[in-house]
Amino acid sequence: GENVEQHPSTLSVQEGDSAVIKCTYSDSASNYFPWYKQELGKRPQLIIDIRSNVGEKKDQRIAVTLNKTAKHFSLHITETQPEDSAVYFCAAKNAGNMLTFGGGTRLMVKP
C-alpha cells in the first residue's frame, strides 16, 4: 500500500519567515496530493491540493510543488503569521481511492 513520509515533525519559525514542509510517497500511481491544516482541538481542513498533471500550485501565501519523478511534494508558506500555527498533514490518494496521510508537522510561528 501507499506510504507517506512527512518532514519535519516540528518546525518553529519567526513571524514573517517562510516555512517548508516536505513529503514523499511510495505509490507511483498516486494522483492527488492534498494538504490539510488542523488547529488545536479542531478538525482537519483542506488548505491546498495538487493533481499529478500539475507541477506547482499557488494560493496567496501558500504554494505546493510536486515532483512525480522523485515522488515528493512540498508545502511552502511565505510571510508566516501566528495564525498559521497548527499541525499540517500531507496526503496522497492512490488508484485504489485510499487517501493516506503523512505523520504531520507541528508548525509554530513565534511573534
Place this chain on the structure above:
Amino acid sequence: DSGVTQTPKHLITATGQRVTLRCSPRSGDLSVYWYQQSLDQGLQFLIQYYNGEERAKGNILERFSAQQFPDLHSELNLSSLELGDSALYFCASSPRQGNTGELFFGEGSRLTVL
C-alpha cells in the same frame, strides 16, 4: 461547519466494552471515510464506504467494524475495547467515489477507554 455530523462528541468507557460511533455525511455526499487519530499522532485510515458498499480498507482491527446505511449515514463499531483504542475518531465525506477533491471532516468523536 463542514456539514458532517458525528456523535457522540465525547465517550468514556471501560476496557472490554463496545461502543458505536455515528456519522452523518454532508447532504449529497456518497462516500464516507473513517480515520483514527491517537494523541499527537497522524490520521490513520480505517475504512471507506461508497453508497453503502465498502470501497477501501486500511489498518482497521478485526475488533472494529463499520457500515453505511441506505440513508448514507455510517456507524463505526468498536468492541472488546483496549486502553490503546483511546483516540479521536474522525469521519469524513466526499461527493464521489473516485473524486480527487476535498474530504470534509466532522468534529470527531473522542473516545477514552479506562
